[in-house]
Amino acid sequence: MDTKIGIGSSNQTVSEKAGKEAAELALENGNIDKADFALIFSGGKHNPHEFLKGVNQVLPNVPKAGGSSFGIITDEFIGYDGFEVGVTVFSSDKIRFQCFAEGGLNEDEFKVGDVLGQKISEAVTADSRGLFVFYDSSKQQNPPMLNFATPLFAALEKHLPKELVLAGGGFLADMMLSSCYQYLNNQVYSQNAIGILMSGDFSMDVAILHGCQPCSDYVTITKTNGPVVLEIDNMPALDVVDELLGPNHGIAVKDFAMNLTLGVNRGDKFGEFKEHDYANRLTLAVDEPNKALVMFEPDLTSGTEVQLMRRSLDSNYVSSVINNLKEKSNKPSFAFYINCGGRAMPFSGVGFEDATEVQNALEGIPLAGFYSGVEVAKVGDKLQALDWTGVLCIFSDL
Structure with missing residues (x-):
């Protein structure tokens, strides 16, 4: 069976309807009868329990993971008003997904990273290719405080093999640091970090868009x-x-x-x-x-x-970075973009929509992604928390 990937989005204001519509579109767009895994993201104005209820009407027994987002990006849609949701479904015998979680992030980021890293390391196999790690950016709203990625990923990194490709981001519901949520299967969590280990017959390449x-x-x-x-x-x-x-x-x-x-x-x-x-x-x-x-x-x-x-006022750097990444990839089948909320055009201070440039440069490669608070990828050989960046991941068949 070939890998099938379907991407759906919605900006319905009723959370349950938004989840249901995005999940239905994902199956339809991917021509998928039965999904093996789903990535799900919802804007900060949505009720997370109602959103998940809507998704589960379409994907009731499908393993799933995701969380709150400042906005949603697909190959056909960009939005950050707070009501956007995105669902990406996978049907494949080439990619296996395993999910891990650890709570108490607002109490000790380093400890969460340490425990989560141990859990993931025990599941890593010879064909483990990539890892997504997501966490709550917001610790509390009043007074505003953040959970820090630096200690979280410093603790996590020591448990992971060097060759495992990692990308991550901090969930951000809005610029006011409202409460964030994570989705893991049929549960809603907060003050949590989740890891999604991906193994199988594929490759994952990552590039950072700084600008x-x-x-x-x-x-x-x-x-x-x-x-x-x-x-x-x-x-x-x-x-x-x-x-x-x-x-x-x-x-x-x-x-x-x-x-x-x-x-x-x-x-x-x-x-x-x-x-x-x-x-x-x-x-x-x-x-x-x-x-x-x-x-x-x-x-x-x-x-x-x-x-x-x-900040660069010239958008050409986006296509330059992406073209270099595409050259490294064998047969690109899917792209996933973790983009800083500050890069959305109303906040960026530049005269172009960064995500639109990404859509154009990918030239038809299916794209899903979300707007984040902090982005994480390797700079040199070290995992690094990043700001005002986009982290683009391209998946390719081997």
Whole structure:
């Protein structure tokens, strides 16, 4: 039996109807009678239990996994108003799916990663090819706090074989850090991390779409408190950023949030710029009284060298990265895109819809994906939490 993949979406405002419609379309679009596995995602305005109820009317005994999303991407649809849902079904004797979960993420991210990694490592076989790991980005809404990907994936990574290809993301219901949810089979969870191990006769290749380039010399972070960058080069962080942006930059301090990006070069410090060597950090909020930047992750510690990054206004970088990835792939059969919510055009600060460029560059390869809070992939040989990036996975038959 050949691998069949069907993708469906809906923006119905009634959660049960949205789940049912997307699942029905997925089966229809994939010409699938019986699905073996389903990836399911729902926007933050939906009731997760009602959405799952709708999906189960169509896929009652099908193993499934997924969660909350800021928006949905397919090869024919892009939406991020909060009512979008997406369902992808697989029917294949070439790919096996195994799901794992661990709760208590809001209490100890490192412990969750450690336990989840142990569970996955015990199931890895010689033909295990790829792994998706998803987790709640939001720890709590009031006051706003995030679950950090850095300790979660640092603990997870030590249990995994180096050759296993991994991509992941943090679920984000909306920009207000409302509660997130995960779906695993017929249950709804929160403050959870899930792993989807994929094994069989296929390959999975991953590329990171950054769209950022350095626009400053290196500066050194000299004082932090968790995810808060207090000082750069022994001066208040906001003062240094103001100087780096240059005179008359016209950007209000409050607009640094979700726009200002700092890059860490994991490659040759003084070599030719290579986008894939950079791990970028996005500013979540600004602490004006302390002249500090609040970042999405706590890994910009004292002594870290960073550069101010500017976002590319030219969309050509998207097709360039994707064409290189397609050349690596043997017979591309499916693409999955984990895209930062900040890259959606209303928030990106650039004049094009990133996901539309991805759709066009894939040239008919079936595409599913969701908008995330944080993205994860390997930079060099290390798993790295990423901000303002897109992580694209292409599956190919062997």
